[in-house]
Amino acid sequence: MPIYNWDMSPYANEELKREYYSTLHFRKMINGASGFSPPPWQKLVVGLMMTFPNSEAIDTLTKLRVSYIIVHTKEYDMLRRNSFAVRKKNITSGSDIVRELNNNKRSRLVKRIDADYIYEIIY
Secondary structure, X not given: OOOOOOOOOOOOHHHHHHHHHHHHOOOOOOOOOOOOOOHHHHHHHHHHHHHXXXXXXXXXXXXXXXXXXXXEXXXXXXXXXXXXXXXXXXXXXXXXXXXXXXXXXXXXXXXXXXXXXXXEEOO
16 A cells, blocks of 8 residues: 555556566466556555545455555655545555554554565454
């Protein structure tokens, strides 16, 4: 997280990089990039960007059988500095997201690498 839709310029290109680097591990991911974004995908991304990391977002990720979330706090902070908003809702800071995930009984910090945090979703 964050995750971007094709119309979230100029940040949508991050998904292309993530897709490329996923060839190092070939694990299933819910993000990615393509020449076509189906409406259900667009709705999913917008919903996650507007609600993450609250319980609604965790519920959505659970239904998708997501096991781990990688949180890029510097990216969230950059979005906040640039006043990036999804449907007029401003993005939360990286530290606020980490704080909320740390206080959520359904997520557990697995590892921190610099400003990136890996959380496991507890089922």
